[in-house]
Amino acid sequence: MKIEEFKGIVLSATDYSEASKILNVLTDKFGVIGIMAKGAKKVKSKFSSVSNPLIYGTFNVYYKDNKLSTLISVDVIDIFENIHKDLTKITYSNYLLDLFIQTSRQDNNCELFGLLRDALVKINKNINSKVITQIVEIKLLDYLGVSPKIDSCSLCGSSDNIVTLSSYSGGYICKNCFSDEKIVNSKTIKIIRQYYYVDISKISDIDIDKNVIFEIDDFLDDYYDRYTGLYLKSRGFLKKLNL
Numbered sequence: 001m002k003i004e005e006f007k008g009i010v011l012s013a014t015d016y017s018e019a020s021k022i023l024n025v026l027t028d029k030f031g032v033i034g035i036m037a038k039g040a041k042k043v044k045s046k047f048s049s050v051s052n053p054l055i056y057g058t059f060n061v062y063y064k065d066n067k068l069s070t071l072i073s074v075d076v077i078d079i080f081e082n083i084h085k086d087l088t089k090i091t092y093s094n095y096l097l098d099l100f101i102q103t104s105r106q107d108n109n110c111e112l113f114g115l116l117r118d119a120l121v122k123i124n125k126n127i128n129s130k131v132i133t134q135i136v137e138i139k140l141l142d143y144l145g146v147s148p149k150i151d152s153c154s155l156c157g158s159s160d161n162i163v164t165l166s167s168y169s170g171g172y173i174c175k176n177c178f179s180d181e182k183i184v185n186s187k188t189i190k191i192i193r194q195y196y197y198v199d200i201s202k203i204s205d206i207d208i209d210k211n212v213i214f215e216i217d218d219f220l221d222d223y224y225d226r227y228t229g230l231y232l233k234s235r236g237f238l239k240k241l242n243l
């Protein structure tokens with residue numbers, strides 16, 4: 001057992017025994033790991049305030065490979081205060097935490113940490129939660145092993161005359177391959193590709209047509225259902241709230 005230090009974001013916290021909690025933490029060094037926070041349920045514990053979802057900090061732990069590590073300390077970097085004050089932001093963020101837990105089960109990749117951190121930083125800074133979430137959803141498809149084809153036609157590979165987007169075909173469709181797919185706005189075709197390549201940390205302002213957001217949502221909903229095999233309760237919750 002050795003001491004390790006890394007940056008991490010708490011994805012979930014589960015009660016364990018009378019007094020402790022087990023944290024699921026997305027880290028920049030090991031992907032997602034389980035950390036035992038001894039005594040975290042006690043009000044006076046130094047761990048009680050940091051053993052909650054959305055805590056972002058520098059963690060020190062006794063690290064055990066493929067087993068539960070044990071928490072030594074957390075230096076909090078951000079608690080994402082604005083997210084906690086707003087129902088829309090917290091609902092999207094909870095969905096993201098859920099999505100990252102599930103994605104890490106398929107690919108426990110250290111890169112996931114930066115993606116989640118950047119997304120939460122932007123949502124906390126009042127950048128449109130729905131758009132940030134869509135960008136993350138597009139990017140996560142690579143880690144889920146079902147990358148969309150949005151550089152060229154998903155059927156013939158041509159990059160000319162792209163006319164629409166089809167989740168059934170897995171991405172773009174060109175004029176020659178088009179049969180009876182629904183035609184989406186030309187902006188939707190362009191923007192979904194920008195989403196895929198954009199560096200979230202560089203976004204300072206987003207203004208996207210409602211119709212484009214709607215069409216991308218439609219594509220992603222169907223794509224996730226069709227190819228990822230994920231069942232996300234929190235996504236259903238977003239739909240129910242009509243966010």
Ligand SMILES: [Zn+2]
Pocket residue numbers: 153154155156157158173174175176177178
């Ligand atoms: Zn084609």
